[in-house]
Amino acid sequence: MKHVVTLNDRVFKDTIEHGGCGECQTSCQSACKTSCTVGNQNCENEENK
Amino acid sequence: MVHIFKNNGYNIAMDVNSGAVHVVDDLVYEIIRLIKDGKVGITSEEEITEALSGKFTKEEISEGCSEVCQLIDSGRLFTKDIYMPHLKSFADRPVVVKALCLHIAHDCNLACEYCFAGKGEYHGEREMMSLETGKKALDLLVRESGNRKHLEVDFFGGEPTMNFEVVKGIVSYGRELEKKTDKEFRFTLTTNGLLLNDDMFSYINEEMSNVVLSIDGRKEINDRMRPLRSGKGSLYDIILPKYKRFAESRGDKNYYVRGTFTRNNLDFAEDVLHLADQGFSQISVEPVVARPDEPYAIRTEDLDEILAQYDHLAKEMVKRKRSGRSFNFFHFMIDLEGGPCVAKRLQGCGSGCEYLSVIPNGDLYPCHQFTGIDGMKMGDVDSGVTNTQLRNKFRESNVYTKPECRECFAKFFCSGGCAANSYNFTGDLNGNYEVGCAMQKKRVECAIMLKAAGV
Numbered sequence: 001m002k003h004v005v006t007l008n009d010r011v012f013k014d015t016i017e018h019g020g021c022g023e024c025q026t027s028c029q030s031a032c033k034t035s036c037t038v039g040n041q042n043c044e045n046e047e048n049k
Numbered sequence: 050m051v052h053i054f055k056n057n058g059y060n061i062a063m064d065v066n067s068g069a070v071h072v073v074d075d076l077v078y079e080i081i082r083l084i085k086d087g088k089v090g091i092t093s094e095e096e097i098t099e100a101l102s103g104k105f106t107k108e109e110i111s112e113g114c115s116e117v118c119q120l121i122d123s124g125r126l127f128t129k130d131i132y133m134p135h136l137k138s139f140a141d142r143p144v145v146v147k148a149l150c151l152h153i154a155h156d157c158n159l160a161c162e163y164c165f166a167g168k169g170e171y172h173g174e175r176e177m178m179s180l181e182t183g184k185k186a187l188d189l190l191v192r193e194s195g196n197r198k199h200l201e202v203d204f205f206g207g208e209p210t211m212n213f214e215v216v217k218g219i220v221s222y223g224r225e226l227e228k229k230t231d232k233e234f235r236f237t238l239t240t241n242g243l244l245l246n247d248d249m250f251s252y253i254n255e256e257m258s259n260v261v262l263s264i265d266g267r268k269e270i271n272d273r274m275r276p277l278r279s280g281k282g283s284l285y286d287i288i289l290p291k292y293k294r295f296a297e298s299r300g301d302k303n304y305y306v307r308g309t310f311t312r313n314n315l316d317f318a319e320d321v322l323h324l325a326d327q328g329f330s331q332i333s334v335e336p337v338v339a340r341p342d343e344p345y346a347i348r349t350e351d352l353d354e355i356l357a358q359y360d361h362l363a364k365e366m367v368k369r370k371r372s373g374r375s376f377n378f379f380h381f382m383i384d385l386e387g388g389p390c391v392a393k394r395l396q397g398c399g400s401g402c403e404y405l406s407v408i409p410n411g412d413l414y415p416c417h418q419f420t421g422i423d424g425m426k427m428g429d430v431d432s433g434v435t436n437t438q439l440r441n442k443f444r445e446s447n448v449y450t451k452p453e454c455r456e457c458f459a460k461f462f463c464s465g466g467c468a469a470n471s472y473n474f475t476g477d478l479n480g481n482y483e484v485g486c487a488m489q490k491k492r493v494e495c496a497i498m499l500k501a502a503g504v
Contacts, residue, residue: 001116001119002112002116003073003074003076003077003112003113003116004071004072004073004074004077004116004120005071005072005073005501006069006070006071006072006120006125007070007071007072007385007497007500007501008068008069008070008385008386009386010068010385010386010387011067011068011069011124011125012066012067012068012132012390012391012394012461013067013124013131013391015389015390015391015392016132016135016390016391016392018390019139019390019391019392019393020139020142020390020392020393021390022145022147022197022403023197023198023199024389024393025199025201025235026147026148026201026398026399026403026404027397027398027464028150028398028400028404028416033205033239033261033307033417038389038393038394038397038398038462038463038464039383039384039388039389039394039461039462039463039493039496040379040382040383040384040388040496041384041388041389041393042384042387042388042389043384043387043388043389043390044199045390
């Protein structure tokens with residue numbers, strides 16, 4: 001496209017089927033402890049990659 | 050829902066429900082804005098051409114409309130929220146516990162002005178966790194974690210290095226459990242650095258998957274809110290050389306230098322940059338969470354300055370990246386490709402369900418921030434979670450149960466925000482901590498701008 005650059009290929013709905021395994025890090029255990037920062041957590045489910 | 054914004058010369062269009070993020074030129078930005086504001090039909094090239102004539106040529110507008118249509122057709126723009134029907138199946142999964150915050154010491158060797166834990170004691174007795182209680186906590190985790198393999202244990206306080214032998218004992222016990230089960234423990238430590246010594250470095254590097262080192266930034270800022278108990282001397286001068294050596298010894302393992310900013314240092318971007326200038330590459334500096342009547346608490350009228358500081362910091366990070374001096378700022382990190390699944394984005398941190406805190410006497414709370422609050426005890430390490438009514442309240446809370454979140458573009462990045470902040474500021478787990486939300490939204494915008502800039 002000439003006018004648009006899309007930054008990501010995967011969309012959220014792709015993760016519905018295999019989502020919720022819970023193997024990823026608990027967000028508050030990383031570096032925050034006073035906020036909820038989920039968007040930077042890595043998915044650890046190979047089926048979602 | 051589509052959110053459009055401009056930041057640092059980039060035009061961004063976020064399709065909230067799909068998570069697709071687009072960097073667009075002025076033409077497509079205007080087209081999306083017209084559609085979003087309901088001023089033109091979603092595919093009405095005629096109306097769009099009329100609205101934008103004079104600014105762009107007919108051919109350009111036609112080209113822009115065509116690209117917008119491609120995005121819509123591929124499910125990456127103006128998508129619908131399709132997740133609500135899946136919520137029940139996510140919520141109906143068996144409840145497991147997979148992460149614990151262990152309050153190794155309800156005592157601290159500092160007297161930080163803004164400490165939410167009442168200078169370490171959490172407004173109760175000074176107390177150390179025993180090895181026996183720590184072992185029971187790990188047993189509970191193994192017992193209650195169902196088929197989860199990765200179990201997380203954060204050594205927290207007060208100051209956990211004041212009870213470091215117990216930390217070591219619990220880690221050893223965890224390693225024994227790993228041999229007997231299919232579980233894998235990830236231990237982390239949060240410390241103020243005062244007792245940290247070179248002997249601890251190798252142990253921590255061996256055993257801890259992440260370490261959080263508290264420091265607020267510039268010397269005068271750090272020492273103002275983080276005084277030594279004696280009231281004399283500089284904590285900054287004690288911990289900075291240690292943190293530098295430690296960060297160097299850490300190799301490729303995770304660590305964060307982590308600070309808190311208050312209304313005493315609304316120019317907190319300078320503190321982040323100061324830490325970067327000291328050579329730290331993993332930095333987190335977060336807004337203080339405090340009662341509104343505290344003099345250092347962040348107020349609504351501080352927001353303009355804070356949001357401008359986030360923008361300033363993000364721009365500076367772009368410059369530094371381009372000059373080979375990049376660093377990570379925790380709150381600007383976002384994973385657009387490999388980030389969490391929808392289930393996690395809807396339900397957030399898991400406090401009160403899969404994430405619990407354990408205080409020194411073995412009582413369980415929804416998370417460290419709820420410790421000692423009346424009615425928030427969930428059980429203990431012997432019996433597990435017995436207050437299932439309370440657990441269900443946490444379990445049932447998600448982005449759709451929070452009215453303000455439903456209409457927010459950032460909802461799938463903060464997942465409804467911190468339950469403790471909601472509760473402490475509104476008395477309701479589903480309440481809206483407005484000051485925190487305003488900052489969160491700006492951080493998401495900055496994070497996406499950084500992605501657009503290739504940082």
